[in-house]
Amino acid sequence: MTTVVRIDLGPCINCSLCRLACPTECIHYFSTGQRTHVVDPSGCIGCDICVRVCPVDCIDEDPDYLIDPEQLEQAKGKARVFAKRRHDVKVARRERAVVAAGAVAHA
Numbered sequence: 664m665t666t667v668v669r670i671d672l673g674p675c676i677n678c679s680l681c682r683l684a685c686p687t688e689c690i691h692y693f694s695t696g697q698r699t700h701v702v703d704p705s706g707c708i709g710c711d712i713c714v715r716v717c718p719v720d721c722i723d724e725d726p727d728y729l730i731d732p733e734q735l736e737q738a739k740g741k742a743r744v745f746a747k748r749r750h751d752v753k754v755a756r757r758e759r760a761v762v763a764a765g766a767v768a769h770a
């Protein structure tokens with residue numbers, strides 16, 4: 664069963680690693696007008712990527728949040744687009760490296 668996560672703001676050091684890694688871009692910084700990172704639970708798919716990158720272990724499951732199945736499907740769709748975008752960037756970077764290596768070899 665999917666469970667969304669929430670950030671314990673006390674120990675959070677605002678490093679932004681979770682926000683940059685989140686595949687649904689549902690972790691927001693400064694959305695409350697303060698220097699805090701907050702998870703928008705309606706966009707969370709419970710993938711735990713943020714939990715794994717957090718250096719101070721301050722992200723945990725939020726058992727109180729009731730997931731709307733429709734919102735969850737939308738969030739999963741967003742994560743798929745995010746993953747494809749990252750994959751395309753990686754492939755393009757690899758192709759550029761191969762072309763550059765070829766140019767050096769023929770110089």
Ligand code: SF4
Binds near residue numbers: 702706709
């Ligand atoms: S569990 Fe996944 S989708 Fe939810 S906030 Fe963390 S990285 Fe984003």
Ligand code: SF4
Binds near residue numbers: 670679680681717721
């Ligand atoms: S990774 Fe952890 S410490 Fe860094 S901003 Fe996110 S919740 Fe805060």
